[in-house]
Amino acid sequence: MxxxxxxxxxxxxxxxxxxxxxxxxxxxxxxxxxxxxxxxxxxxxxxxxxxxxxxxxxxxxxxxxxxxxxxxxxxxxxxxxxxxxxxxxxxxxxxxxxxxxxxxxxxxxxxxxxxxxxxxxxxxxxxLMDSEKLSIGITPNSGMNNLYGSSTLFNQLLMMFNLSDNEITLEIMNSRLVARNYCIGAAPNPKLMRVEVKLSAGEFIKFDVENDTNINFALKPLRTVISFAESLNLHIGINFDSGGKPLTLLMKHPTFSIHFIVSTLNPNRDLQSSMASTSLPLTQIVDNLNISTVVPYESPIINTDDKFSQSPESPRSKRVKLVFSRCYEPTFVEPDLAAQENLGNSDSE
Missing domain, CATH: 3.70.10.10 (Proliferating Cell Nuclear Antigen)
Incomplete structure (x- = not known):
């Protein structure tokens, strides 16, 4: 070569x-x-x-x-x-x-x-390392749903989320896309500011959705794709079937192309299947892709009213009680006079 x-x-x-x-x-x-x-x-x-x-x-x-x-x-x-x-x-x-x-x-x-x-x-x-060939077994355009938009559009969407957000959930319908940093039905996190962004189909260059679906995946590869696309002024395509199957983020140029294949979760199915257990390791085998994903997942407590539960006691208040706990203990102990013997006077008179 x-x-x-x-x-x-x-x-x-x-x-x-x-x-x-x-x-x-x-x-x-x-x-x-x-x-x-x-x-x-x-x-x-x-x-x-x-x-x-x-x-x-x-x-x-x-x-x-x-x-x-x-x-x-x-x-x-x-x-x-x-x-x-x-x-x-x-x-x-x-x-x-x-x-x-x-x-x-x-x-x-x-x-x-x-x-x-x-x-x-x-x-x-x-x-070199030991010679080895990596077999992916999936093509970038194998999904039935296709979204295609400018890197500017996706960057504006990403700016709505916090840097601490690790996952994104997309609800895709035939006329719009809703992006959230949480899953509907999951236990609310008091430390998380919920974000929901709605985009109409007209804001995309191409919006071809055959089946409505919800899909959850990591934000890190999306951040990497958006940064790369913006630096070279490329459009970004998203190709997928449904939650639980691989999602592809792709960019094309006449002389080169780059794509990211990302494993996903179906938030509706996976939340319901984990309600019966307090801690359930979800094992997902990605179809047609030689990738095995083991995601530790803690079952949420479903609140039908979707209200925030009472905040737990802060660590500071617990520490105050521990440090000053002896202040609440009784410091005077009444003597038992009956148990004492009467002694005579020490003087001879």
């Missing part, structure tokens, strides 16, 4: 590597005659991210395949921490080109960075 990325495209590659680094600690490189792919998976196997760079993205793209091999793909795996430091800063202003070299059965991937000034060529040899 011998690929050359021109200086004007290095910014795209750099932002892609930094986006993938927010998901996983290992990165898979797979090359065939048409494209070069970078893939990563988070530790809990709930998020998978994959970027594809077509031949037109490179100024030179040379892939030599072994004719006797059944699999016409070159595969290798790197530690993300060894690759990420090379893509910090504004490299597109410094580099004339970047060359990626890899020989089959080699233990290293070689990155050659040619700087614009002083004729400097920096050579980085990155040691």
């Amino acid at each position: 011998n690929c050359i990325i021109p200086g004007q495209n290095i910014k795209i590659l750099s932002k892609t590597i930094n986006a993938l680094a927010k998901i996983g600690d290992e990165i898979y490189l797979e090359a065939d005659l048409d494209k070069l792919e970078f893939t990563t998976l988070n530790m809990s196997k709930t998020v998978c991210s994959q970027s594809s760079f077509l031949k037109s993205f490179f100024s030179s793209y040379d892939i030599k395949m072994n004719d006797s091999a059944d699999d016409k793909t070159i595969t290798c795996k790197l530690f993300m921490k060894s690759l990420l430091p090379l893509f910090k800063g504004n490299l597109e202003k410094k580099l004339e080109f970047l060359r990626i070299e890899y020989e089959t059965e080699s233990d290293f991937v070689i990155l050659k960075m040619k700087y614009k000034y002083d004729q400097i060529m920096m050579i980085h040899k990155l040691r």
